[in-house]
Amino acid sequence: MSSPRRRSSGSQPSSPWRENRKNVAIVGGGLVGLLSAIYFSKRHFAIDVYEKRKDARNDKLISDRSINLALSSRGIEALRKVGLAKDVLDNAIPMKGRMIHDKSGKTNIQSYGMFGQVVYSIGRQKLHDILLEMVDSLPNVNLHFENEAREIDLDSSKIVLHDKDLNQLSDIYPDMVVGTDGAYSSVRRAIMKKEKMNFHQEYSNHGYKELTIPPTSTGQFAIKPNYLHIWPRNDFMIIALPNQDKSFTCTCFFKYELFEKLSDSLMISEFFKKEFPDLLKVIGKDRLINDFKSNPLGPLLTIKCHPYNHKDKAIILGDAAHCMVPFYGQGLNCGFEDVKTLFRLIEKYEDDYELAFNTFSRIRHKDAVAICDLSLENYTEMSSSVLSPFYKIERSIVNGLHWLFPTKIIPLYTMVSFSQISYHNVVKKNRTQKLLIRLGMVAITAGSTLALSSILLKRGFGKACVSTCMSIVSKCWDKK
Numbered sequence: 268m269s270s271p272r273r274r275s276s277g278s279q280p281s282s283p284w285r286e287n288r289k290n291v292a293i294v295g296g297g298l299v300g301l302l303s304a305i306y307f308s309k310r311h312f313a314i315d316v317y318e319k320r321k322d323a324r325n326d327k328l329i330s331d332r333s334i335n336l337a338l339s340s341r342g343i344e345a346l347r348k349v350g351l352a353k354d355v356l357d358n359a360i361p362m363k364g365r366m367i368h369d370k371s372g373k374t375n376i377q378s379y380g381m382f383g384q385v386v387y388s389i390g391r392q393k394l395h396d397i398l399l400e401m402v403d404s405l406p407n408v409n410l411h412f413e414n415e416a417r418e419i420d421l422d423s424s425k426i427v428l429h430d431k432d433l434n435q436l437s438d439i440y441p442d443m444v445v446g447t448d449g450a451y452s453s454v455r456r457a458i459m460k461k462e463k464m465n466f467h468q469e470y471s472n473h474g475y476k477e478l479t480i481p482p483t484s485t486g487q488f489a490i491k492p493n494y495l496h497i498w499p500r501n502d503f504m505i506i507a508l509p510n511q512d513k514s515f516t517c518t519c520f521f522k523y524e525l526f527e528k529l530s531d532s533l534m535i536s537e538f539f540k541k542e543f544p545d546l547l548k549v550i551g552k553d554r555l556i557n558d559f560k561s562n563p564l565g566p567l568l569t570i571k572c573h574p575y576n577h578k579d580k581a582i583i584l585g586d587a588a589h590c591m592v593p594f595y596g597q598g599l600n601c602g603f604e605d606v607k608t609l610f611r612l613i614e615k616y617e618d619d620y621e622l623a624f625n626t627f628s629r630i631r632h633k634d635a636v637a638i639c640d641l642s643l644e645n646y647t648e649m650s651s652s653v654l655s656p657f658y659k660i661e662r663s664i665v666n667g668l669h670w671l672f673p674t675k676i677i678p679l680y681t682m683v684s685f686s687q688i689s690y691h692n693v694v695k696k697n698r699t700q701k702l703l704i705r706l707g708m709v710a711i712t713a714g715s716t717l718a719l720s721s722i723l724l725k726r727g728f729g730k731a732c733v734s735t736c737m738s739i740v741s742k743c744w745d746k747k
């Protein structure tokens with residue numbers, strides 16, 4: 268079959284490359300959808316991507332999501348497999364670590380890795396353009412903008428499309444449907460009707476709003492460019508990632524009640540003066556108030572579901588399959604890794620799609636749950652733990668052990684962002700490491716206490732002194 272059978276309006280551009288190929292309809296031409304199209308194009312398929320928005324190249328407002336993204340090893344590896352990593356990284360800004368800003372404007376740097384690893388800040392639009400350019404060059408892929416999948420029936424393999432430009436409905440009958448249509452996926456809804464899908468959705472009590480730190484009057488970055496900046500304030504925080512045009516995109520993660528409270532100009536400026544004085548200075552009061560009032564407030568949510576497929580007829584990837592809060596910067600990385608993992612299975616099972624899809628659903632679900640949970644937990648780390656002396660001590664111990672035993676003890680952040688270890692194994696390994704380190708610390712503390720006690724006893728101090736030492740040690744542990 269060369270292209271999806273289409274009834275009603277809309278003719279399908281034909282190409283010799285499409286002849287005798289099975290047709291895949293990719294619903295959702297976001298970042299994961301475009302990467303999926305590139306991977307599918309390497310197999311014997313004719314691919315049609317249906318995207319409800321306009322062509323991003325003609326409409327710069329492609330997304331109500333973040334302007335830039337932190338791209339790390341998993342995402343990069345998936346891009347590398349199709350030869351896109353270099354192009355993407357050439358357009359990205361490396362970030363060596365976190366720069367923490369306290370209320371007085373003092374900063375503190377926490378490197379990401381012991382061995383100079385970096386995370387990259389890339390503009391969402393730029394990444395989209397690079398993927399689109401490649402998709403456009405593929406003879407067996409057709410892109411259909413302003414085409415929204417309105418209904419999907421997996422019994423008859425029918426998708427009802429609404430062409431916004433022509434204001435017309437048409438039916439297509441692809442051989443396979445790939446749902447990369449984001450958190451509110453219609454393909455997921457269609458799979459739900461056919462499979463016993465478990466589904467869990469939870470909104471965070473934090474929302475997000477973006478602000479911009481413009482370049483300085485001399486066209487330079489206003490704060491250090493090669494870091495992910497964090498202003499942690501426990502219940503709320505702001506982060507900032509650098510952009511190629513020397514600006515920064517800041518994301519305010521506040522509870523909804525706080526956003527509601529900050530309703531007028533005076534309240535906004537007083538709040539920023541008290542909590543983020545250095546940020547107020549680099550953004551500028553007028554711009555900050557204006558952006559804070561007019562920029563949209565976005566929700567943050569977690570979605571977990573299972574299974575991800577219906578036989579070899581339909582599968583969901585990216586946010587359609589798992590949506591996570593952005594505190595680990597892994598949503599897209601995980602979505603790109605989905606695509607890479609799926610195609611590793613398709614290769615392994617020699618194009619037995621049902622086996623590959625079923626296996627993907629089974630193994631990937633554990634990983635999605637693990638990274639959704641880690642992302643929720645990382646809010647506490649970013650917004651408050653980074654300020655705690657205990658966190659800093661534990662971090663130094665783990666980093667020190669990692670330096671001594673680089674393959675045996677690996678910090679959690681390193682495993683998530685700089686390795687290809689499956690997310691669920693990251694969680695397991697981290698639990699074991701934590702236990703071993705804490706046991707080690709208990710053993711060292713107990714050993715030193717015993718040694719100290721014996722010295723004190725030898726020098727004639729009584730039991731009272733030893734028990735005081737013990738109670739101090741145990742209080743320290745309780746506090747931890």
Ligand SMILES: Cc1cc2nc3c(=O)[nH]c(=O)nc-3n(C[C@H](O)[C@H](O)[C@H](O)COP(=O)(O)OP(=O)(O)OC[C@H]3O[C@@H](n4cnc5c(N)ncnc54)[C@H](O)[C@@H]3O)c2cc1C
Pocket residue numbers: 294295296297298299300317318319320332333335336337338414415416417447448449450451452453475518565584585586587593595596597598599600601602
């Ligand atoms: C504030 C914020 C910051 C983030 N930061 C990071 C980060 O630093 N690093 C990271 O890895 N991830 C980050 N993420 C997560 C990341 O944005 C998502 O995981 C990623 O965009 C998911 O891509 P996707 O293609 O699966 O879905 P989407 O980006 O949601 O794309 C879905 C596409 O499908 C289209 N569509 C939807 N329904 C239909 C339909 N019925 N018919 C046709 N088309 C349809 C939509 O128009 C859209 O283009 C962040 C998220 C947020 C909210």
